Amino acid sequence: ADDSGDEEPASQSDKSELHGPLKTLSSKLEDLSTCNELIAKHGAALQRSLSELESLRLPADSGEKIKAVNERATLFRITSNAMINACRDFLDLAESHSRKWQRLLQHEREQRIRLEETIEQLAKQHNSLERACRGAPGLASGTASSSSTAKGSVQSAKGEASDEDEETEYFDAMEDAPAFITVTADPKHHRRSGSNLSGASEGHPEDWNLEDSVFESSNQSSYNESTGKDLLPRKRRRSRIPDKPNYSLNLWSIMKNCIGKELSKIPMPVNFNEPLSMLQRLTEDLEYHELLDKAVKCESSTEQMCFVAAFSVSSYSTTVHRTAKPFNPLLGETYELDRLEELGFRSLCEQVSHHPPAAAHHVYSRRGWTLWQEITIASKFRGKYLSIMPLGAIHLEFHSSGNHYVWRKVTSTVHNIIVGKLWIDQSGEIEIVNHKSKDKCQLKFTPYSYFSRDVPRKVTGVVSDADGKAHYVMSGTWDEKMECSKIVHSSHGSTSTEGKQKTVYQTLSPKVLWRKYPLPENAENMYFFSELALTLNEPEERVAPTDSRLRPDQRLMESGRWDEANVEKQRLEEKQRAVRRRREAEAVEALEEGKDYEGYIPLWFERKVDAVTGELICVYKGGYWEAKDKQDWSVCPDIF
DSSP, X not given: OHHHHHHHHHHHHHHHHHHHHHHHHHHHHHHHHHHHHHHHHHHHHHHHHHHHHHHSOOOHHHHHHHHHHHHHHHHHHHHHHHHHHHHHHHHHHHHHHHHHHHHHHHHHHHHHHHHHHHHHHHHHHHHHHHHHHHHHHHHHHHHGGGTTOBGGGHHHHTTOOGGGOTTEEEOOOOTTSOEEEEEEBOGGGSOOOSSTTSOOSTTOGGGGSOTTOTTGGGSOOOTTSOOOTTSOOXXXXXXXXXXXXXXXXXXXXXXXXXXXXXXXXXXXXXXXXXXXXXXXXXXXXXXXXXXXXXXXXXXXXXXHHHHHHHHXXXXXXGGSSOOSEEEOOOTTOEEEXXXXXXXXXXXXXXXXXTTTTEEEEEEEETTTEEEEEEEEEEEEEOSSEEEEEEESEEEEEETTTOOEEEEEOOEEEEEXXXXXXXXXXXXXXXXXXXXXXXXXXXXXXXXXXXXXXXXXXXXXXEEEOTTOOEEEEEEEETTTEEEEEEEEEEEEEEEOXXXXXXXXXXXXXXXXXXXXXXXXXXXXXXXXXXHHHHHHTSOOTTOOTTBGGGXXXXXXXXXXXXHHHHHHHHHHHHHHHHHHHHXXXXXXXXXXXXXXOOOOOOSSEEEXXXXXXXXXXXXXXXXXXXXXXXXXXXXXXXXX
């Protein structure tokens, strides 16, 4: 109330500070005007007197002197008038500038008020979170008092503050779900029951995983180590690419060349790119494919959901340092990653639309799963940052169980587009649904906040069955690791100050399902590529003539020949525009003749209505790998 009361007097004082000098200037101008009138009056009288003197018969020299005095009096009056006009112009200028200063001051005042309101709101949220954290351990220890073994009560017994309990882990609530808190319990009091994951035996918390150690083996080995006895040894692939050249980029030289041009015809230099196409970036989602290989072995659908959730998060781990944009694929461009003999899967991507840009992706694994998706990228430039919103569903089906999972990607935001160092954040929610068992996993990607004390890039979530019963808590960060904690007990706590019901989950010790591979040596000079990314553009034989590896501008950029790459990129884009113009002319001609025109037809994919989501989606129709075996690429267009 005191703060709001001070606002009006402050604004009045600011106005008085502005209007005070203006009033002084106005009064001085009035004084000058009065003086000007007096000068004009007395000057006119003086001129009349001099005129009368001229009419008298005086000596010749006296007449000349009187005439000179009259002229000087006239000049004096003209000068005084000019001075008054200059003063009036100065006052008008001061008034216009004062209005400008007043608007600027008002804008700054509004900005300050907004900032104060934001800080006040954050302080209230911080206060409510502190109260929630203080109340939670006591509630959790009361819940576990029947077994008298909850670790949440250990620190309380030591007389320390309950919110300093290191054995208790807290998770922020989802926006559309009740707030929840997890408490890590002592697993030796939760003996194994009918479920393989219901508890642990003889005080070994590591044993709550599956009998075949699916969870335990989720701590992956390094990327280069071979997994799977049924696969051939991995082919030796390249582990480095030429270092990124240190070319300076003059933004103004690019902007001034864009003046007066159509936006679609502006050639963006490769300086903003990395030597990979969007199709190859899409294939990078498979870097942690072994999570899906392990998910195949899960007997329970909720256990399987944990691995699928970890896989969905792992696809963002490569983006944390990758601020350069991938090459936009040309229409009809493809990319294959055939690792069937080494890793058990083969992947195919195709650019199926150019406006809007859309890519279709299909992956088959002989280890028991198939993944497919069609992704369209929508972006919005908001001044200081760029929001990238991938549209389209990702489908994953396990062959033996028939479990069919569907989810969508979150929004990526590139900050400091204009000034400062570029950095990327992921924010939003992912809902993964098993359309066979109706299990769900709700994952929340917490956006970065300067005022937050949370771990940056945090991801939290809960895995629930068809009845809504929570089985696992997911936690971690999208750039480092994801953990899974088995829920052994849940209870409803007190209502928070925001009116949301809190749920307390008592869990066993968390298991690491996924951990990011370390970047290769010298990665900062190789566009921060991972070990998989370094191999994606490695030349391979027998690929389709439309494969991204054969794109000349991308290859020149990777070799460090950026000037040549820019020339080649412009040539390819103009070639694509010519094809589009020819296709538009064919469409107009067909319309005039009353014929149907189908437009561009994808080579290896076809559009169908998805039975699960009801959306029109491009799915693989077959034929690519057979064409590769025969080396029959007659259907491929000449796009390079």
